[in-house]
Amino acid sequence: MFSQIFILSPRGDTIINRDFRSDLPKSTPETFFRQAKTYSGDANPLFTVDCIQFAHIKRGGLYIVGTSRFNLQPAMSLELLDRLAKEIKDFCGVINEEVLRKNFILIYEILDESFDFGYPQLMATEQIKPLIVNDPIQPQPDSVMNSLRPKIQTFNIFVPNTIGSQAVQRSVLNKNQANEIFVDIYEKLNVLFNSSAYVINQSIEGCIQMTSFLQGNPPLKLALNDDLQIGRQQGQYSAGVILDDCNFHECVNANELDMNKTLRIQPPDGQFVVMNYRISGDYAAPFRLFPIIEEISSSKIEVTIKLKACFDAKIIASYATIRIPIPKQTANAYTELVKNAQQETAEYDSNKKMVEWQIKKLNGGQERSLKIKLTLQATQTAHTARKEIGPIAMNFEIPMFNVSRLQIKYLRIEERGNTTNPHRWVRYITQSSSYVCRI
């Protein structure tokens, strides 16, 4: 099992360092960071240096690392680190460098209850809660770090950007908190268009995530669509919601799912994913992209991109970003938006050779377009350069919308006792995972 667990900042500073077994050198944090920096992108989550095994996950820019001298179960070691990260999040509200530095004593406490001699012990938030004596220190609310909108490509993909998440980002130790539960249905879309706007590949990965602040962890009953079906037969078409496959959290009893479409849940404290699912079938893509490339002359290319939002007009997509890579030999690029375009920007980044088109808000049914005029350097002709344009990648988030039509019919809190009826918040969020149009 783990010999040591340490947490490093993005620059390699040690924030937390706990040595459980004292059977590995003390210099492992440096060894780890040096090795991790040898990768051109992110480091592999598991690697070995001088017969020391390193397992790590990256959360909020921080490296959470476990070391060992044993032949670990790889999935288990990463799941453990992930669980640790979730515990930290449950206790501190959020996970980032500032919060960890402020709460390092609390985190040592959590670590000591979660692991003994490197073996996992109590790892559920509600089990550890009574053993914790330190209070979390909240970060300054006006800190620059918090006011920045996180980039859509964060490491935990199920972090919404649009919906005010202050209510969820709090510590389970907060004693005055409301008795309430948040239920989110997140869906990540993966769509691949070819140049004629025809869908080559599409899938949905979704999950039902809960953040529970319920007092006394009462059992829950969650009902889903009546027409839900799990497992797809070859070539089958059905009007209902078909999930290819799904899996469930430890606390879920899915025995009644086939019969009544209900899940019985014994909720732990804090955040957990009730159910994950994937859908590979056809669905109507919420956005369509139509790129047109014209060679104006041997050194000039014009790219026109039309974007159409194909969903209900009442629904508003936010933070749509479209990135268009353009040829490396581009000498100059001008972007042209439609006249009177509002909340819309288009910028050319000459270092990255990329045009970024941002649309803050987009109602369903609307259309937008962008024109890019490229001038090439003399060394390349338009005919060869046009191959380097694309693929166009789009990021977006659509709140209160889901493509799969998977729905929560009701969430019942059983054995409620005398307390007031707890609040139940249900949200739907659809995000892009990989929304790409090839040219």
Added chain:
Amino acid sequence: MRPHYASSIANIQPPKQQQYFEGNRKGEVNELKILVKNNLSEKDDKKKREVIKKVIAYMTLGIDVSKIFPEMCMASYTNDMVQKKMIYLYLTTYAEQNKDLAFMAISTFQKDCKHSDPKIRGFALRNLCSLRFSGAIEYLMPAIKESLSDIDPYVRKTAIMGCVKVYYMQPDYLSNIEEQLYKMISDNDPLVIINAIHALNEVLAQEGGMALSKKLVDYLLGRLKEFNEWGQATILDELSKYQPKDDTEMFNIMNLLEERLKHSCSAIVLAVIKVFMNFTKNKPQIYQQVITRVKSPLVTLASISEGNFEIMYTILCHIKFIASKGYNQVFAQDYKCFYSRVDEPTYIKLIKLEILSLIACDINLGDMLNELGEYVTDVDQEISKKSIQALGAIAIRLPDLANAIVKQLSSFITLQDYITNEIIIVFKDILRKDPKHIKDCLDIIQSDSVTDQNSKITLIYILGQFGSQIPLAPYILQTFVGSAEESVELKHALLTSCIKVFFTRAPEMQEILGKLFYCIINNENEDIDLKDRAAFYYRALQNNPNELKKLWQYGIKIDKFLEEQNINQEALLFEFNSLSVIYEKNVNKFIKSFEYFNNLRNKELQDQIQESQQTTTEKQEPIQDGFDNEQTITIPNTPNLLEISNQSQPSLTIDSFVLDYRIDVEYFENMWTSLNNGASFTRQLARIDIANENSMEQLFNRYRLYNIAAGEEDNVLQMYFYGAHKCQVFFEFEINKNLNTVLLNTRSELEDQAYLAQKYVQDFLKQSNLIS
């Protein structure tokens, strides 16, 4: 490196000391020691907590704060749990280095082990057992023995871990513990059971870990759902070592576990799969069914994993492992799940490409070749190269497709150089397998855009091997002849290839080959081996070219290719759900024994102790109440003290200084205020008898440093001196008779000169015994 919170607790330090506090860790640790000591009499728990928190912060940063051990031992007699937890964390970390002092703390631990609150009992026991020094054992064992039968499971499970800790310190103390541990597997509490299993596996590691009987297996499986995810994964991993008596038992267990495949925790799913695989490994038909059954859960975990790319990676590694063992067809339908997505990190994209190249077959080829072609133009070079390799691997595995793939790859000719470089390497392998594709490779071979060293060598190899079919072969080879920058390896390849082509196209090659011989043989600095080879061929050609030609046209037919054997023999021995699968290495290549690391660790510890002993003998540190910065050396603006002293700069002597150098007061003042502090030190005053204005002036004068101002107030003598060698140096000199300290601040136009000058003053002050 300075911790964030330092500013929030900085107000605890008296402002006067602040200036010694910056950029000097030794000083800081001393400060801290005093803070902790004073803290003992502090009443306010909140303030006390802040001080101890600071110690832990230093510890985390890797600063050695083991010196504070006695004070921290004293502080451990507190009832405040917040402090206690921090202090115990400190004590367990540094007990190894402070064996003699650690006894001081033990009584507190012992007392807490008998506390009425099980939380405190468990907590104290856990820490007591973590005091890593052999002398502690006699105190440990009674506490552990008692706690193993505590009424609270929290204490029991901690006691079991305590046994493991003792096992690593003094295994003899644990006689017959196994029996008791086996008994504890029937405990009520799941965590006690799991810890007992872990403990047995460690204690009985040499006998292969815990022994599994049918009864035990049935019992554990019956209670499986009481355990948390990690417990379940642990039990399942144990189960994979078990051999069912007959098929009925095997199927019973497998049926029982099947629903666990729907779990969202990848550790459980992989552990179940391992059980299934191990149970059925000698029954190929059922094994095939198992693989088919586990496909869907694996693909689900690989595509979702709650946005957890790390776990996704692990699952993908296992899918690749299964596919590479000859079950690639199982995943053929799901090929689209292995397409890269924009939001994935490189390591995911790379492993997906490897899987795609493994599972390519008739039903998915059309789509997949297009998709892989798209990745060739990816902005990430690693992805681009890997996709070319993937296409090459498919071409070699499925010969019918080689033609199409060669044509597809050839179409990328005009793009980036790195693409061409990689394609050449892939072509070499395709051509080795089936030379008939040479016609379709010509565009790339003759494209003149190969830049990478390895790719050049590959190109030369191809030119030599297929010279008769490449029209431009002699002329491409010619471009490499006589080039000075090329490596020896390349020249070796060039020599071989030129001779090969010479035998088929002598008229074109004769001049080129001649020039090559000339260049190699007449180059004095040439590699001897290469020269010998060239000379040998040269003479052989002169002597009897036909004989040599016969030797070269050997007729070995190659019909076995490593690439074709897609079952890696070594991989068959890899254990599923282990790091072997991830690294693709046999376990003995990356696991070393406990002793190996223990030696490393001991060496590290010794180095550390030696280092700290050296520093303490160099500077004896008198500890006084209230003030303790006598030994502090602060050199602002020169943060790295070591670097300077390592440079072995010449030290200043009295002759370096200008005799009777004179400046006026105003000039001094101007210079003093305009310069930054260059160097300073504080020392303990050793001789009080000469510590007066006159004798100091005389002393400095003797060393050609001149006084410009002086004054004494409240037993503090302050004097200003100056001097000049290469540049001017200015000193502020202070003798504080209250505190018995000597302080010197040095400023100079050249900062390193200030440091040297300070050394110079320090030396003569030592000689006069003013300081020690």
